[in-house]
Amino acid sequence: MKTLRLILGDQLSQSISSLKGHNPDTDIILMCEAWNEATYVKHHKKKIAFLFSAMRHFSEGLKNKGFNVEYTALDASDNAGSFSVEVKRMLSKYNFDQIVVTHPGEYRVLEELQSLEDELNIPVEIREDDRFLCTPSEFVSWAKDRKQLRMEYFYREMRKKYSVLMDDDAPAGGQWNYDAENRKPPKEGLDVPAPYIGTVDDITQEVISLVSKRFDTHFGDIEPFYFAVTRADALQVLDQFIAQRLPHFGDYQDAMIEGEPWMYHSHISFYLNCGLLLPLECVQAAETAYQQGKVPLNAVEGFIRQIIGWREYVRGIYWLKMPEYADQNFFEAQRPLPDFYWTANTKMNCVRQCVLETKKNAYAHHIQRLMVxxxxxxxxxxxxxxxxxxxxxxxxxxxxxxxxxxxxGMILFADGGYLASKPYAAGGSYINKMSDYCKNCSYKVTEKNGPDACPFNYLYWDFLDRNREKLSGNHRIGMMYKTFERMGEDKQKTIRDDSQEFFSKVDNDILV
Structure with a gap:
């Protein structure tokens, strides 16, 4: 049966399900740099360059192994602009009996793929993405009849399923979770290792030039470029993390230091999410380091929880709740995104640092994303x-x-608590504890009100005040409402006034 096998840009694994059963005598692999995929939102320049370079390297690797690959570069004269139209073009050139593709990562792409069968009158087989460790159907079964879906319980089931950090039926060390040990603030003299710096070869340089020219209005810096773009190099990133960063990852995974965007994090999410690395091999590499006595339990458990716990869990939530999940807005929030999310033009040093690092690196670690x-x-x-x-x-x-x-779910609590048990709201004291950002800020984190006060301080209480009707019954934050009541009417009015003045400046593009 002659098969067209479509490989999407985040499916760069030679073990991907769509390649299984491949017949080199009859089958053709289709890969394309689709304009609409790069522009349906205006992706960071470095993100586009990373994926296009990784795709081109992956294509070359397939060809070297004897696969018949049709690859359409973005600037090819016959580039049709979308993978669907590229599929149609291939069908006009060759007679295929079927199309095979691995289940996509996004709902909109799934809809597009599902429409191809009727539109083109050819069977389209959408195979399970077996790079993930929990199928959507397995997650549905786990979630059935549960009023709340808490990641911790899902994570424990995954540990058992894959026998990860287990002593027979018990968790290694006697505890499932060592998160309480993983919240140390930064301290003076931390020796943070340098991050992986990839080699910019001819393929990558060609892509950088292409992206610089064709996506010049997109956000972000394309250079310096340092991503791994092959599986071999991605494995080097993993090895470097295990050897150099994992021993301190647990202690300082929540810490933020000005000028240290990478800290002790793994920086492998780029490669996991596009397929250059596989989750179980990363988990097993970390577990082996623990078993060899090279890393402490709190570090390896925290890292493994991110992969087989949180990563699999959020994917399960996504496919369980889409497409309705995309429209959730529990607090009925309506404010536009302030311009400083693009420009970093703000006096709030924590926000400024995180935006600048995002612009430069197309990366920020999870506490910068969540808590700043x-x-x-x-x-x-x-x-x-x-x-x-x-x-x-x-x-x-x-x-x-x-x-x-x-x-x-996690950041905005827009689903009303389906994913998280409480909003992850915090004042300036949290940022001051977990970072050194406040010492170089125009605002004073120790002041609670007035023009010099850290805006996070009064905005925190204003947020609770504005959303009292929806949050006062939440047992995890009920105590904060009692604290707010004890402040008295004058203090509460000051909080509201400071917040309104701040929001007026934000809404009128006045520097804050």
Whole structure:
């Protein structure tokens, strides 16, 4: 049976399900740099360059192994602009009996693929994406009859399923979760290792030139370029993390230091999410390092939880709740995204640092995303659609399946608590504890009100005040409402007045 096998840009694994059963005598692999995929939101320049270079390298690897690959570069004269039209063009050139593709990562792409069968009158087989460790149907079964879907319980089931960090039926060390040990603030003298710096070969340089020319209006810096763009190099990133960063990852995974965007994090989400690395091999590499006594349990458990716990969990939520999940707006937030999310032109040093690093690297670690950039968006009541689009645009590891549940569920509480048990709102004291940003800020984190006060301080209480009707019954934050009541009417009015003055400046593009 002659088969057209479509490989999407985030499916760069030679073990991908769509390649299984491949017949080199009859089958053709189709890969294309689709204009509409690069522009349906205006992705960060570095993100586009990373994926196009990785795709080209992956295509060359397939050809070297004897696969018959048809690859359409973005600037090819016959580029049709979308993978659907590229499929049609291939069908006009060759007679295929079927199309095979692995299940896509985004709902809109799934809809497009599902429409091809009727439109083209040819069977389209959409295969399970077996790079993930929990299928959507398995997640549906786990979620059935549960009033709340808490990641911790899902994570424990995944640990058992794959026998990861287990002593027979018990968790290694006697605890499932060592998160309480993983919240150390930064300290003086931390020796953070340099991040992986990839080699810019001819293929990557050609892509950088292409993206610089064709996507010049997109956000972000394309150079310096340092991503791994092959599986071999992605494995080097993993090895470097295990050896150099994982031993301290647990302790300082929540810490933020000005001028240190990479900290002790793994930086492998880029490669996991496009297929150059596989989740179980990353988990097993970390577990082996623990078993060899090279890394402490709190570090390896925290890292593994991110992969087989959180990553699989948010994907399960996405496919369980789409497409309705994309429209969730529990707080009815309507404020536009402030311009400083693009320009970094703000006196709030924490926000400024995180935006600048995002612009440069197409990366920020999870606490920068959650407790600085996301926290401000939550407190300010920014429309979830604007926040989701921004996060999808600016990060090289962002695809809707992972971005949307993290933003709408974790960051903005836009689903009303389906994913998270409480809003992750915080004042300036949290940022001051977990970073050194406040010492170089125009505002004073120790002041609670007035023009010099850290805006996070009064915006936190204003957020609770504005959303009292929806949040006062939440047992995890009920104590904060009692604290707010004890402040008295004068203090409460000052909080409201400071917040309104701040929002007036934001809404009128006045520097804040």
């Amino acid at each position: 950039l996301g926290n401000f968006a939550l407190l300010a009541g920014i429309d979830p659609k604007h926040v989701n689009e921004w996060f999808l645009i600016v990060y090289a590891d962002a695809y809707e399946w992972v971005e949307l549940p993290n933003v709408s």
